[in-house]
Amino acid sequence: MNKVIRYFKSLMMIELWQGLGVTFKHMFKPKFTVFYPEEQIPKSNRFRGIHALRRYPNGEERCIACKLCEAVCPALAITIDSEMRDDGTRRTTRYEIDLFKCVYCGFCEESCPVDSIVLTDFADFHMEDPKESILDKQQLLALGDRFEESISKNRQQDAAYR
């Protein structure tokens, strides 16, 4: 008897009609699409986007060329050269990050004793030439100046959990 009922059901395409009903109902449901460039979903304050080098409020760069980030980087994406500056402090003469090598793990930020190298929450970057994948010191400092507000805000919000 069960077999007969099953045959009848498959002949009447009952389950297929149910499936069609589901898709038809969904046609009129609200959509989840985010209109990306105009609209963005909220980001975590721990989001790891493009890198930046920060400055102190007086404009002095934070980086002291300890090279901890270079040592900890699992992808060997960071290259640092350093020299003594005229005022006797050690500073970087070269600070480069290869964005193609970088895996955005955030270890450089974790290792930095002066909170200099950070990962901002900016993710919408692109390059038009493979050479542009290497960010030099000036570019990183400029990124830091550009995103200082969001960087410090995100660090403040996260401070209680660290």
Place this chain on the structure above:
Amino acid sequence: MDAILEFAWLLIRIVLYTLLPLILLVAYYTYAERRVIGAMQARIGPNRIGPWGLFQPFADVIKLLLKEIILPKEANRYLFLIAPILSIAPAFAVWAVVPVGEGMVWADLNAGVIYILALSSMGVYGIILAGWASNSKYALLGAMRSAAQVVSYEIAMGFSLLGVLVLAGSLNLQEIVNAQAGGMLDWYWLPLLPMFAIYIIAGLAETNRAPFDMAEGESEIVAGFHVEYAGAAFAVFFLAEYANMILISALTAIFFFGGWLSPFEGWAFLGDSWLRQSSVFWFMGKLAFFMFNFLWIRATFPRYRYDQVMRLGWKVFIPITMVWVLVAAMFVFNGIVVRGA
């Protein structure tokens, strides 16, 4: 001289009244497909180019036409290039006998149904040649699947049309439509309900659409028979597939849904309103309904396995249609359905 001019004028009218609207319909069918399936998957679909994305099809066409047509080194050059033409030509030629309204048909053939069956079988040559000439294993497999599928579903399709012919008593498409006069309960979908369902499903299989798109099977054989095609040649295959879908929708409307006849023809209480008049707009509405069905079904069902397709075609559809031909004959014999009226 006059004859030549007349012929040229006829060609121009064919292009203006049938081919151009058909191609535009295909263009907006692809747009509708992306929007409808998007909506059913809780997405939005293309909405950037023009208002509501309405210029999207033109952007797609321009992109495809500007692309390079790649000729594979091992391909058979002539067959490779002739295959898209072989698949588009029958898809367009069938429209010669499809009446969109009373008397609105290019060739009022007495054997219109035979012509349609003959030309829709021609379309599979394009697919087979495309698969064979590409000299690629995926294309060949896709072409073989497609050919086997089209051949086996054509039988079920032919038998379900046989039911229509038994009731209408004519092979002329206009006469078939006129035989269904009298309102939506007099259309042939009711006495031929199983055949109506089978015609729609076999139509899906004929046009290689989901859930019978074994010929494409992107998870198994990449894209099937047109995997080696690019640019304009691919666009032609695409055009043929969508033109065939529109054709199957139109034929379903003509054979089972009374073509241009109004569904409320016999309803006297509606008075003399336009609702009771049969017009080309009813045909367009029915066409749109069946075209929407293609998209709806694609958004709903997963792809059949190859052996399941064959089982469904040979062991379910053909027996049911064969039995229902007899049932339809019984209807006519007992006067339940009056032949040709």
